[in-house]
Amino acid sequence: MNTNKIVAIIMAVVVLVAFLAILPTILTSTTAAATAANTGGFTDVEAIIKLLPLVSVIGGVGVAGTIAYVAARNQ
16 A cells, blocks of 8 residues: 555544534534524525535535545545
């Protein structure tokens, strides 16, 4: 196995761990923002804000997966 592949896969794991480290902050922030939006009567805004953690998870895992996939695909 090529050294570059190993380094790229390790970087993918580092990106994933770093993302998972900031995920609680994202969850806390979106919960606070959704609560603030609900007090104003904006239930549509609250629903959209509650989707932000899902979008961030897809993005974080997607970036880490793309790094690992490109590393494994290159020969």
